[in-house]
Amino acid sequence: MRGRRMTVAGAVMATLAGTAVIGVQPAAGAARTDAGGRSQDDGTTRFQRQGITWHRCQTAPDDAIGKELDDAKAQCAEVTVPLDYSRPGGRTIKVAMSRLKATDPGRRRGALLYNPGGPGVPAMYLALKVKQVAPAVAARYDLIGMDPRFVGRSTPLNCKWPTVSIGSAGSDRRTFDRSVALARDLASRCAAHRDVLPHASTRNTARDMDVIRAALGEPKLSYLGSSYGTYLGEVYLQLFPRRADRVVLDSALNPDLFGPDLTRTAGPAAAAVLENWAAWAARHHDRHRLGATPAEVLATVDRINRAAARSPLRVGRHRVDSGVLPQLLWNVTAGDGDEAYAGFAADVQVLRDAARGVAVTPTPVLEQVLTGLSSPDAEGSASVQTAIQCADRDASRDPETYYRDIQAHRADEPLFGPLTRHLTPCSFWPTTPAEPPTRVRNDVPVLMVGATGDPAATYAGQRAAHRALTGSRLVTLRGAFRHTVYGGLFSPGNACVDSAVNRYLIDGVMPAADTTCSVIPASVKGGRGAGR
Known part of the structure; x- marks a missing residue:
């Protein structure tokens, strides 16, 4: 989920069980005791x-x-x-x-x-x-x-997905429906693993940790x-x-939010990072020419966003539409140091010129991210990441709940809202969680x-x-x-x-x-x- 070498799929896609009082839950797979305090083997002792x-x-x-x-x-x-x-x-x-x-x-x-x-x-x-x-x-x-x-x-586990991300919901109903169809397709490709999918949960990984201990x-x-x-x-x-x-x-x-919809609350925080970068870019206007004030820098980003919504931008051999652009701009979250911010400014310069119709060559980071977003999920990292989230918590099975939420926030989260509030393949997942989410209170x-x-x-x-x-x-x-x-x-x-x-x-x-x-x-x- 970190660094300018990580794809945005990793960055975006890096609880109510038990009692209602502060305490701990019994752990399936943990040794239990009888009334006299003697250990009772629940079948896991041989692993330990x-x-x-x-x-x-x-x-x-x-x-x-x-x-x-x-x-x-x-x-x-x-x-x-x-x-x-x-x-x-x-x-x-x-x-x-x-x-x-x-x-x-x-x-x-x-x-x-x-x-x-x-x-x-x-x-x-x-x-x-x-x-x-x-x-x-x-x-x-x-x-x-x-x-x-x-x-x-x-x-x-590898579902052999043809892509690593469904991307943003985009600018309109058409782009939303297209990404929904992709999410449905990706979920169907994991159906062959339905025997193990419910057991990919964080709870089971925690139990594995205790076996190792x-x-x-x-x-x-x-x-x-x-x-x-x-x-x-x-x-x-x-x-x-x-x-x-x-x-x-x-x-x-x-801990009460982790699951398929975890990123839903991240849009305003990402926008705050963008604003912080914009202030930095304004101070370095003589070098990057993106705007002399933070407002001017943000206006440059907004023009890029509106241009991508009208028609895909040509960035080298790639096409950047409203479904892809927010993933590229999410790279502003890769770090807040001078080097990271300068690298992101170089990316925005390329995207600004592309939005003007100028022939551009992507920066090495843009080339790497765009290539990654258009490549198959060869190692299965995106599918197993999704499998873990789907095993931890149910997601709404109704795409309209996501569309209504995105539309309700288009004004206050125009750039990142369609990305962070979007559905995932968990809405069409072939299995449901084997256990309720973990209620963390201790x-x-x-x-x-x-x-x-x-x-x-x-x-x-x-x-x-x-x-x-x-x-x-x-x-x-x-x-x-x-x-x-x-x-x-x-x-x-x-x-x-x-x-x-x-x-x-x-x-x-x-x-x-x-x-x-x-x-x-x-x-x-x-x-x-x-x-x-």
């Missing part, structure tokens, strides 16, 4: 007690990711888990993981599992990034990267999750509150960090997660328009945020109360910040 056979990570001569893991002295393995935890004696699947052992074994405190987001993003390799940006954390923990079920090397011999599991990984962490905390050690959630999602200690201007994990959503997790502390990076804030993993680093996270993971010291960090411009000391 399985041995782990570690091996090299490279699987073939052209496996560059596996080679890099091997070069870093990582180990790889697979664990066996139930496809359906309510039937642990039935079909099983394999979940793959990597381990980077603590570099200071004498001071090792346990295992820390990292999930970078998605959903549908392989994480085995990305554990290396944590070691690179947080060596002090890597000294104290075995870093675990898990490819979630049906992702990457974990019994992969037990198989590793760890009484508790520490966790670092960002973006979608925060929702996975929230669900794990709800299902296994006593198994959680030190947990950090970076850019937390609202008081497990958690450290949360995030930015006020986050376009994907909106700050209102972060606050909602903070309220649901009553044992949490929230460190807020004010004035930042970026998604994820810790360690410079996917956005500029901030010393204040990093210090809070590292102090908690290494020393166990949680902030005494919610606190804030400030942003120093990226041109000063690499974007570091100071606490207030």
